[in-house]
Amino acid sequence: MVDRQILTADQMRGAEQAIFDAGTSVSDLMETAAGGAAEWIRRIAAGRSVTVLCGPGNNGGDGYVIARHLAEAGNDVTVVAPVEPKTDAARTARDRFGGQVRSSGREVEAEVLVDCLFGTGLARPLSGELVLLLRDLAARHPVRIAVDLPSGISSDSGELLNENLPEYDATLALGAWKFAHWSLPGRAKMGRKRLVPIGIDPVESAAQLITRPRIEPPERDSHKYRRGLCAVVAGSMPGASLLATLAAQRAGAGYVKLLSETEPAAAPPDLVIDTRPLAQALGDERIDALLCGPGLGREDRATERLAAVLDAAKPTVLDADALVLLRPGMVAERGDLVATPHDGELATLCDSFAVRADGRRDRARALARASAMVVVAKGPDTVVAAPDGRLAIAVPSPSWLSVAGTGDVLAGILASRLATGGDAFGAACEAVWLHGEAARLCGPAFTAAELARAVSRSLAAALVPGMP
Incomplete structure (x- = not known):
């Protein structure tokens, strides 16, 4: 979907060029983009005075269009442009604005600051003069709004190109999301984020934002095996595998069982435990998906159990x-394996598979290609990468999720979704969303077990409306 795609700066330029090639002028596209942004700003400003900070490029041109719209709506508007426009469209926008433009922000005060200094494509730090101007104006405006991106943040990485950049109450993404909107540390500066459509088409190979999935409930004549049998392989530390089964039971699979050499003392009465030798237990043809790793241990026996799981050739987490x-x-190269590493495990896997890349996103992509696994790289910026190059970025989850055991819960959710019959990449995206939504429903300061019990409520939030 167009409203979910996340574009690099180069992809965004290509998408805009396609609009120009179809006959729309740069100025007309600027009117569309800035006009949509102006409507959001008008609502946020609610009649209050506004300062618009304009840069020399087309982002500055957007600022002149926004200033014109706000003035026409009755807002008291001051435009500050420390550098003259350098593009034809920006010069046209300034001429259409027709009002006074100040070259200095000294003594300028209003209630709302609109940052149109620089947007997508900025790759180097702001000059000392410009960053001081930005900080000074931000300090004197209680409400701050960034158009497209806050100035001084790298579009493709979310890197802060300058120190002590201001924080914003809202950021209005023009045309498409950029990676910075969903990547730390940049996204922490942006406040609420809203997308302003400008009519771009879907971009081939664009990354996607993970949003609420549409999950259908079981058919009216379903039974436990038709809904999927998910088997969790236990190891030397049963607590983690029990957490995973607790989550898997609530994520849609009709039958969840634990494959364990011994029966854990704390096992709930509704959990089926298969204590047969692992090779025999894995021979059950009704198993639709496996989970191996939580509480497995790292001794030779654990390696043998992992090898047996992989030899079973089932969809596996x-x-x-x-x-x-x-x-x-x-x-x-099976296409039905999913790995769910945190940063330390991701580094270990990259070493094992001779992958050389920087950053969670690029590492996940490279590892997925090298290993033929779907990779869910967990963290504050969780990404899902497929061997075929598909990439999905998670909406940030509550920071309360950073507690021991929640990774086991995610693994259980994912194995359960895989057991219901989804492809590995789709199941991974569903699981990441359900995991984050369960955390949101839990509120602050929860345990991993409480998170697992909330998964059924997050699943309910994703059910297709109107279905039984």
């Missing part, structure tokens, strides 16, 4: 200890 034990020769 690999988590925790399984990721440390995994080696390239243990996986084939």
